[in-house]
Amino acid sequence: MDIxxxxxxxxxxxxxxxxxxxxxxxxxxxxxFLTSSPGALALERAKERVIAALTSKREFGDENTQNLKPEFEIASYALARILVSCIGDRSLIDRLARYEAERASFFLATEDPEIRRFVAWSIGISATTATLPVTDYVELVPHLRDRRWRLVNRDVQQGGVNLAPGEIDELIRERIRVILVDQLPLRVPSGICERLDAVTKEIVALQQEQILEQFGEIKEEAFPPCINALIQAITSGANLTHMGRFAITSFLHTVGMNTTGIAEIFARAPDFDLDMTMYQVEHISGRGGTEYTPPSCATMRTFGLCANRDKDCERVNHPLSYYRLRKNIKKKRS
Incomplete structure (x- = not known):
């Protein structure tokens, strides 16, 4: 398009x-650039972008960009991507991609129609269509959780999926998110990451603080039965499946346990191998790009990992929800 x-x-x-x-x-x-005055401002703005993504701040119209020229504001976006790549945490990468997609969607909502069409066209979507080819639709929606996006729940005619008003905007936002998350993490030279070490440590500290606020001090007695069963299996020397290792590692990582703590759980196994365990734990925790979010109860059941269900399991649909519930119950009783 000529715009x-x-x-x-x-x-x-x-x-x-x-x-x-x-x-x-x-x-x-x-x-x-990083040693220059504009570079310092751009780095501070990049940190703001990552923190906004981490804290779910969505006041896009109030962004403090008046001290930056447009080219340096764009550079702050690139620096934000470098920061999360240096940190290497998959959940932080996912949050930044979601934040940037929501930010773009915020501006597109009130954008000039020509510009809106151009941005959509640039990412491979027609902003004016009320129908998408099935192949394009299926590629766009796999990570959208709402059941209405499932193909079996859609009106499909002559190879096209009919869209309700406003749904194309949601798909544009999702397409931006997927493009951005697929590009990360970047391969950043170690020297650059070392230069940014103070900023990345500040971001990681805030992330850990948030996890502590959300889940509090780690309480193993509040773990859901499925996680306790996996820990018991490790202790008895059972060989966990990949999904079992993923489930327990991602759960422990999400509730705030560091890689050393997770490795200590695996150290309960009779045939514990430190090097292999650290490699697997770091990979599943996000450094290797593996999905970060722990599996839901439905997924645990699918893989035969749902064990020793109790009455509290009936009240939740995710191991993390069980953990929060049991911690709240114990807190009220204490």
Missing amino acids: VLDRKELIKYPFLKESQQLARRHVESLEE
Whole structure:
């Protein structure tokens, strides 16, 4: 499409190639840029982007960008991607991608129709269509949890999926999210990550603080029966399936246990191998790009990992919900 976005429009959609080209014309060397005054401002703005993603802040219209030229505001987007790549936590990567997709969607909602069509076209979607080919639709919706997105619940005619008003906007947002998450983590030189160490440590500390606020101190006695069963299996020397290892590791990681603590759980096994365990734990915890979110109760049942169900299991649909419930019950009793 033959449309030229001005610099103020480009900062709304920093993932566009036109936006990135603008930033590259003003940032030739990342190392030199980080030592400059604009680079320091852009890094501070990048930290704000990651923290906003982490804290679910969604006040997009109130972003503090007045001190940055458009090209440096776009550079802050690139630096935010570098920060989460240096940290290497999959959940943080997912949150940043979701934040940036929601940010773009916020601006698109009130955008000039021509610009809106251009942004959608740039990511491979027609913003004016009320129907999507089945193949395109299936590619877009696998991570959308609402049952209405399942193909069996859609009106399909002549190879096309009919969309209700507003649904194309949701699919555009999801397409942006998927594109961004698929691009991460970036391969960042170790020297750059070392230079950004102070900022990444600040972000990680905030992330850990949030986990503590959400789940509190780790209480093994509040673990759901399925997780306790997996721990028991480890202790008895049973060989866990990949899904079993993934379930227990992702659960423990989510409730705030560090890799050393998780490895200590696996150390209860008679045939414990430290090097192999640390590799698997770090990989499942997100460093290898594996999905971070622990499996739901339905998934646990599917893989035969739902064990020793009790009355509290009937009240929840996720092991994390069980953990919160039991901790709240114990807190009230104490």
